[in-house]
Amino acid sequence: EADIYQTPRYLVIGTGKKITLECSQTMGHDKMYWYQQDPGMELHLIHYSYGVNSTEKGDLSSESTVSRIRTEHFPLTLESARPSHTSQYLCATQDREGTDTQYFGPGTRLTVL
Amino acid sequence: GDSVTQMEGPVTLSEEAFLTINCTYTATGYPSLFWYVQYPGEGLQLLLKATKADDKGSNKGFEATYRKETTSFHLEKGSVQVSDSAVYFCALEMGSNFGNEKLTFGTGTRLTIIP
Numbered sequence: 001e002a003d004i005y006q007t008p009r010y011l012v013i014g015t016g017k018k019i020t021l022e023c024s025q026t027m028g029h030d031k032m033y034w035y036q037q038d039p040g041m042e043l044h045l046i047h048y049s050y051g052v053n054s055t056e057k058g059d060l061s062s063e064s065t066v067s068r069i070r071t072e073h074f075p076l077t078l079e080s081a082r083p084s085h086t087s088q089y090l091c092a093t094q095d096r097e098g099t100d101t102q103y104f105g106p107g108t109r110l111t112v113l
Numbered sequence: 114g115d116s117v118t119q120m121e122g123p124v125t126l127s128e129e130a131f132l133t134i135n136c137t138y139t140a141t142g143y144p145s146l147f148w149y150v151q152y153p154g155e156g157l158q159l160l161l162k163a164t165k166a167d168d169k170g171s172n173k174g175f176e177a178t179y180r181k182e183t184t185s186f187h188l189e190k191g192s193v194q195v196s197d198s199a200v201y202f203c204a205l206e207m208g209s210n211f212g213n214e215k216l217t218f219g220t221g222t223r224l225t226i227i228p
Contacts, residue, residue, distance in 0.1 A: 040220075041151075043157075043218045090156050102159075104158065105156050
């Protein structure tokens with residue numbers, strides 16, 4: 001079982017602020033993902049990475065950016081937060097070999113005022 | 114493109130009732146199929162999966178059978194408990210052979226079990 005940590009768990013911030021949501025994992029998984037979850041529950045893939053220095057945009061266009069400098073970390077940054085960014089953000093990992101299961105972190109609930 | 118259509122909720126049942134949550138998919142090729150569960154305030158957890166036609170995934174009393182002929186992966190449980198209250202997501206993955214290892218999720222079904 002993968003250990004995935006997301007910080008902060010909850011964040012309330014004003015419009016225009018720069019924020020970084022942290023995601024870290026201890027299992028050495030190559031693949032990592034960021035999902036945005038609507039209040040209505042639907043999940044949208046916004047970024048993914050298949051290894052160090054690899055990042056790709058997902059199916060849903062997002063104003064956020066990501067980086068993958070180390071295998072363990074996959075932070076997501078919003079340069080200027082807006083109320084439309086209010087959502088739950090879920091990070092997930094997947095091993096390159098064998099299982100196709102994704103393991104999810106507990107999520108960060110972001111509210112932009 | 115690939116898609117998953119999931120039974121709309123919310124679904125409310127009494128404890129010990131029989132549960133079915135319908136899931137059908139559209140995909141080119143033969144995807145792996147998953148059910149994930151999200152308990153309140155948490156991330157998603159894998160509940161069960163099936164990787165080829167006629168496979169049955171099972172866990173915690175839940176079952177789902179991969180039906181290629183009907184492109185379905187319905188989730189069932191014979192007797193639900195209050196602790197099963199959660200949001201359930203059906204998902205598919207085409208796999209690395211198709212250059213698409215990303216999960217495609219359904220919209221989620223909120224299940225509430227009443228004592």
